Amino acid sequence: MPKVLCDGRELALAPGENLLDALLGAGVAVASSCKVGACQACLVKATRGTPPSSAQQGLKDAQRHQGYFLACQANLTDDLTISLTTAGELAIAARSSRSTRWHRTSCASLCDRKNAWSTAPANT
Numbered sequence: 267m268p269k270v271l272c273d274g275r276e277l278a279l280a281p282g283e284n285l286l287d288a289l290l291g292a293g294v295a296v297a298s299s300c301k302v303g304a305c306q307a308c309l310v311k312a313t314r315g316t317p318p319s320s321a322q323q324g325l326k327d328a329q330r331h332q333g334y335f336l337a338c339q340a341n342l343t344d345d346l347t348i349s350l351t352t353a354g355e356l357a358i359a360a361r362s363s364r365s366t367r368w369h370r371t372s373c374a375s376l377c378d379r380k381n382a383w384s385t386a387p388a389n390t
Contacts, residue, residue: 268342271314272350285310285321285340285348296350301338308337314347 270277270285272294279288286308289296299305303324317335325334334351 269345270342271345271347279342282341284338285342286337289337294350296337298338303336303339306336309334309351310337310348311335311351312346313349315345317346318342 267281268279270279270288272289275292275294277288277292277294279285283291286296286298286301290298296310297307299307301308303321306324309325309329312333312335317333318340321335321337321340322330323339325336
């Protein structure tokens with residue numbers, strides 16, 4: 267039976283119980299809405315251990331690399347230490363993801379412009 271450490275509290279998950287249900291059952295105030303992963307309200311962060319990859323589907327690469335995962339989709343097989351996410355943490359994770367995407371887009375558009383300039387017919 268996997269155990270979860272959350273804000274100094276240790277929770278044991280029952281067989282087949284997902285992390286969100288365990289947290290709510292223990293009285294932990296965690297945001298949730300749809301319980302199927304679409305709304306991403308139950309986003310939590312693994313601070314020790316590896317979250318199940320199935321609980322990270324649909325998240326941005328930056329969020330996955332930082333250890334974020336969806337509690338409603340987490341059927342744990344190993345012990346995990348988590349922290350509940352705050353609005354500030356989510357904003358930082360989103361900015362990190364946007365800046366990476368902007369950088370790739372900017373580089374691609376600069377390369378496209380350079381290629382367009384070098385292949386443009388000369389004015390005669």
